Amino acid sequence: MSQPLPLVDSFNRTVNYMRVSVTDRCNLRCTYCMPAYGVNWMQQDTILSFDEFYRIIERAVARGLKKIRITGGEPLVRSGIVDFIAKVAALKERGLKDLAMTTNAVLLKTMAGPLYKAGLRRMNISLDSLNPKRFEEVTRGNCFRKVWEGIEEAERVGFSPLKINMVLQKGCNDDEVIDFVKMTLNRDIHVRFIEYMPCGDYDDWKSKYMPMDDVMKRIEAEFGKLETNLEDKGGNEGTSGPAYNFKLPGGKGVVGFIHAISEHFCDTCNRVRLTADGSLRPCLFSDIEVNFREALRRNCSDEELDDLFDQSLQIKPEGHMLEQFAEEKTLKSMISIGG
Numbered sequence: 001m002s003q004p005l006p007l008v009d010s011f012n013r014t015v016n017y018m019r020v021s022v023t024d025r026c027n028l029r030c031t032y033c034m035p036a037y038g039v040n041w042m043q044q045d046t047i048l049s050f051d052e053f054y055r056i057i058e059r060a061v062a063r064g065l066k067k068i069r070i071t072g073g074e075p076l077v078r079s080g081i082v083d084f085i086a087k088v089a090a091l092k093e094r095g096l097k098d099l100a101m102t103t104n105a106v107l108l109k110t111m112a113g114p115l116y117k118a119g120l121r122r123m124n125i126s127l128d129s130l131n132p133k134r135f136e137e138v139t140r141g142n143c144f145r146k147v148w149e150g151i152e153e154a155e156r157v158g159f160s161p162l163k164i165n166m167v168l169q170k171g172c173n174d175d176e177v178i179d180f181v182k183m184t185l186n187r188d189i190h191v192r193f194i195e196y197m198p199c200g201d202y203d204d205w206k207s208k209y210m211p212m213d214d215v216m217k218r219i220e221a222e223f224g225k226l227e228t229n230l231e232d233k234g235g236n237e238g239t240s241g242p243a244y245n246f247k248l249p250g251g252k253g254v255v256g257f258i259h260a261i262s263e264h265f266c267d268t269c270n271r272v273r274l275t276a277d278g279s280l281r282p283c284l285f286s287d288i289e290v291n292f293r294e295a296l297r298r299n300c301s302d303e304e305l306d307d308l309f310d311q312s313l314q315i316k317p318e319g320h321m322l323e324q325f326a327e328e329k330t331l332k333s334m335i336s337i338g339g
């Protein structure tokens, strides 16, 4: 039998990274991600079973996929997630190099240990404020303490380095930049600042958007020049993401910047996204997708799956159309894409 072909798009970019949204449900309602009420949820029967997700992932790994990030919605609200992680982690014996999860950490205190045991080693936690009251304003959830305990438990069971993602919103949490950076002085934590993207609630996007260069300047004014860029910008080689990473002098952890908007990295984009209802989305900022669900549910062959992957790769755009989306306000919320 011939070797499955690698996942290469029509611009010769190798795709080796897939983000998998296992549910669109969430136990928080972050203002930048979804409305307080009236969320347009996916119909339950359209959401893939874990066996269906696994079938897509297994085939992608056979075709050279190296990195998977499990996301959502909130991945930890889906029952069976720990067993699913164990099954996917076992693909490390078949070529998968990296398995990670992005979570809001609300349920992490009890789940960090089981997830670690299941083989998960990398975890990104979303945390936009260290102030419980502001945390509640941003997430509409009164659970800062739970999240903080979840972070401590994750560190305790061995997730290292733990990555903390902070989405910056001007006039909301930008006054906490220095406090977040200080967390890296004594702890082996990666704090990553992320540009606010025009998804979900667009109305205040422009006024709250803050380019990463402004954030870096603010940090340099406090701590001096950020000089050591620890990683490349990500791309087709390896599995690193599009982050610029620095260490403060004498610091234990890392400070990273993700220029999702101000400096796009389309020419080296190595990723695709699988939505909870089984669509492969080749570009975050484009609503074109190829649906795998119907084929999976009639027990299609591997060749048919390969055709669907190839169709997705053929339509992966050369560059994103973010400006058009921001103008037309048509981009889906992150809960259905997985961030």
Ligand code: SAM
Pocket (backbone or CB within 6 Å): 026, 032, 033, 071, 072, 073, 074, 075, 102, 103, 104, 124, 125, 126, 165, 167, 194, 195, 196, 197, 198, 199, 200, 334, 335, 338, 339
């Ligand atoms: N619920 C999990 C969490 O919050 O970590 C995983 C899913 S969430 C959609 C994935 C990531 O997308 C989070 O780090 C979140 O902060 C980010 N995100 C959601 N909406 C965003 C927006 N409008 N701009 C930038 N990042 C956003």
Ligand code: SF4
Pocket (backbone or CB within 6 Å): 026, 027, 028, 029, 030, 033, 034, 072, 073, 074, 104, 126, 139, 334, 335
């Ligand atoms: Fe939920 Fe994550 Fe979206 Fe917040 S960012 S509402 S935690 S999915």
